[in-house]
Amino acid sequence: MRSWAESKLSSELLKVVDRAGYKTPSPIQMAAILLGLQQRDVIGVAETGSSKTAAFENEAEGPYSVVMAPTRELAQQIEEETVKFAHYLGIKVVSIVGGQSIEEQGFKIRQGCEVVIATPGRLIDCLERRYAVLNQCNYVVLDEADRIIDMGFEPQVVGVLDAMPSSNFKPENEDEELDEKRIYRTTYMFSATMPLAVERLARKYLRNPVVVTIGTARKATDLITQHVIMVKESKQMPRLQKLLDDLVDKTAIVFINTKKSADFMSKTLEKASYRVTTLHDGKSQEQREISLEGFRTKRFNVLVATDVAGRGIDIPDVAHVINYDVAHVINYDRTYKACREDKYRYYMLTQSNSPVPPELARHEACKFKPGSIPDRPPRQTIQFLRIDYDV
Numbered sequence: 001m002r003s004w005a006e007s008k009l010s011s012e013l014l015k016v017v018d019r020a021g022y023k024t025p026s027p028i029q030m031a032a033i034l035l036g037l038q039q040r041d042v043i044g045v046a047e048t049g050s051s052k053t054a055a056f057e058n059e060a061e062g063p064y065s066v067v068m069a070p071t072r073e074l075a076q077q078i079e080e081e082t083v084k085f086a087h088y089l090g091i092k093v094v095s096i097v098g099g100q101s102i103e104e105q106g107f108k109i110r111q112g113c114e115v116v117i118a119t120p121g122r123l124i125d126c127l128e129r130r131y132a133v134l135n136q137c138n139y140v141v142l143d144e145a146d147r148i149i150d151m152g153f154e155p156q157v158v159g160v161l162d163a164m165p166s167s168n169f170k171p172e173n174e175d176e177e178l179d180e181k182r183i184y185r186t187t188y189m190f191s192a193t194m195p196l197a198v199e200r201l202a203r204k205y206l207r208n209p210v211v212v213t214i215g216t217a218r219k220a221t222d223l224i225t226q227h228v229i230m231v232k233e234s235k236q237m238p239r240l241q242k243l244l245d246d247l248v249d250k251t252a253i254v255f256i257n258t259k260k261s262a263d264f265m266s267k268t269l270e271k272a273s274y275r276v277t278t279l280h281d282g283k284s285q286e287q288r289e290i291s292l293e294g295f296r297t298k299r300f301n302v303l304v305a306t307d308v309a310g311r312g313i314d315i316p317d318v319a320h321v322i323n324y325d326v327a328h329v330i331n332y333d334r335t336y337k338a339c340r341e342d343k344y345r346y347y348m349l350t351q352s353n354s355p356v357p358p359e360l361a362r363h364e365a366c367k368f369k370p371g372s373i374p375d376r377p378p379r380q381t382i383q384f385l386r387i388d389y390d391v
Contacts, residue, residue, distance in 0.1 A: 002025075002030070003024065003025065004017055004018075004022070004024075004025060007025065007033055007034065008034065008037055009033070009037075012088075012089070013085075013089070015088070016084070016085050016088045016089060017085075019084070019088065020081070020084040020085060028044050028190075028212060031044075031210075031212040032044050032188065032212055035210050035212070036186060036188065039170070039178065039183075039184050039186050040186070040208075040209070040210050041170070041186060041187045041188075041189075041206040041207050041208065041209035041210070042187075042188050042189070042209060042210055042212060043189045043191070043194075043202055043206065043209045043210070043211045043212070044188065044189070044190040044191070044212045045191055045192070045193070045194055045211065045212070045213045064114060064115075064116075064134070064136040064137045064138060064139070065114065065115045065116070065137070065138070065139035065140070065141070066115075066116050066117075066118065066123070066134065066137055066139070066140050066141070066160065066164075067082075067115065067116070067117045067118070067140075067141040067143060068118055068119070068120050068123065068140075068141065068142050068143065068148065068157065068160065069117070069118075069119060069143045069144060069148075070119065070120075070143075070144050070147040070148045070150075070151050070153065071119065071147075072097040072098060072099060072119060072285060072288070073288070073292065074143065074144060075095055075096075075097050075117050075118060075119055076095060076097065076289075078117050078143065079093060079095040079117045082115060082117060086114075086115065091114045091115060092112060092113040092114055092115070093113060093114070093115045093116075093117065094108045094109055094113040094115070094116050094117070095116075095117050095118070096109070096116055096117070096118035096119070096122050096123050096126055096132075097118065097119050097122055097285070098119060098121065098122050098285070099284060099285030099286075099288070100285055102122065102125060102126065102129070102131070105122075105126065105131070106126055106129065106131025106132070109126065109131055109132045110131065116132065119153075120148060120153040120156035120157050120160060121153060121156050123156070123160055124156040124159045124160055127159070127160065127163050134160070134163045134164045134165075135164075135165050137164045137165070137185070138168060138183050138184070138185055138186065139185075139186050139187075139188075140161065140164065140185065140186075140187050140188070141187075141188040141189075141190070142157065142187075142188070142189045142190065142191075142201075143190050144190065144191065144192070145189050145190060145191040145198045145201070146191045146192060146193045146194070146195055146198050147192075149195060149197040149198055149201075154197055154201070157201065158201075161201075161205050164185065165185075168182070168183065168184050168185045169184065169185055169207060170184045170185070170207040170208070171207070172207060172208075174208040187205060187206050187209075189201070189202055189206065189209070225345045226345075226347075226348075227345060227347045227348070228347075228348045229347060229348070229349050231349065236324075236349060237268065239349060240254070240322065240324060240349055241269075241272060241274075243320055243322060243347060243349075244269075244274060244302060244320075246319070246320075247301055247302075247319055247320070249298075249317070250301070250317045250318065250319035250320075251295065251298065251300075251301045251302065251303070251315065251317055251318050251319065252301070252302050252303070252318065252319060252320040252321070252322060253302075253303045253305060253318060253320070253321050253322070254302060254303070254304045254305070254322045254324050255305055255306070255307060255321070255322065255323050255324060256304060256305070256306065256324050257306070258306065259280040259281070259282040259306060262278050262279075262280050262304045262305065262306055263278060265304050265324070266278045266304045269302060269304070274301070274302050275299065275300045275301045275302065276300055276302045276303075276304060277291040277294050277295055277300040277302075277303055277304070278291060278303070278304045278305065279291050279292065279303055279304070279305040279306070280305060280306040281306070291303070292315075295315060296315050298317075319345065320345050320347060321345070321347070322347045322348075322349055323347065323348040323349065324349050
């Protein structure tokens with residue numbers, strides 16, 4: 001499949017794809033959509049930002065579909081994209097996320113819908129309260145599966161998958177012919193990496209899946225330059241401001257450990273005349289949406305966030321992602337989805353007497369003294385990590 005015309009989608013759906021603005025299928029879409037139309041289970045391993053979302057939206061035309069995402073923000077973005085298709089196809093979509101009234105969400109489900117897009121925790125709550133029943137679910141999607149597991153939602157995911165009927169599983173024997181009159185459960189699992197917990201879920205709930213790998217699994221996206229800057233405590237905030245002064249018309253995300261620290265930094269930067277907003281789980285859903293929309297529209301050019309923003313937001317023109325004294329290294333290939341930009345710089349700005357996070361200590365560059373990292377072939381420069389001591 002090199003173009004949408006070769007996709008075997010119906011003419012009606014092709015018109016919807018065009019209206020939604022998907023001009024050319026991405027590599028993951030080329031493979032996953034055709035496999036889904038054959039009722040094959042799919043494991044898509046692709047770097048974040050590789051247009052996986054539309055790969056499963058096109059398959060959401062069964063009697064009932066469930067899409068699970070790790071965060072509210074990502075679930076709502078999936079909902080926005082899905083509605084573009086649903087509007088023209090007469091499909092009703094309901095988003096089930098935290099921070100909103102579960103009673104209202106349950107009422108929407110009971111009114112009838114074909115597609116539910118949810119975070120695992122809120123969806124399991126709806127199932128336990130009998131607001132939702134999944135006995136007609138034939139299509140299930142786990143988007144950003146590794147992040148879902150990282151956030152501790154494996155038990156909730158298992159609970160949701162176990163609530164679906166087992167009678168519509170495909171035969172375990174790959175050679176056994178499928179009954180053309182039946183609709184089997186089709187499962188899509190998309191992930192930037194494949195940790196053991198994700199593989200465990202795949203073995204239990206997917207039947208003879210086709211693994212589609214775009215790029216290299218467990219490898220950071222090719223568009224990130226990484227820097228570590230170690231400074232005295234008194235110079236840490238001035239160095240941050242120096243990085244922010246380089247933004248011009250672009251934006252920056254600053255990750256910090258706690259909600260309290262995020263609010264304090266925001267006030268400090270506001271006093272220094274930066275246009276700042278914050279994002280953390282201490283804010284209501286409405287406040288989080290207002291912050292993100294202001295950041296997208298560049299009413300704010302600096303987003304100070306806890307790792308709730310580590311994945312699942314889609315923002316153009318992000319120039320810097322700055323890890324400010326965070327106790328662990330934010331996974332930058334995941335953050336890339338937030339940064340819809342040709343290239344961005346990832347900085348870890350930490351105090352010179354701080355312990356080195358284990359993720360950094362294991363990095364290849366730590367084998368060398370500062371400034372002595374040998375040259376590498378051009379294609380490897382995206383893994384380059386420069387360590388500066390600013391004292």
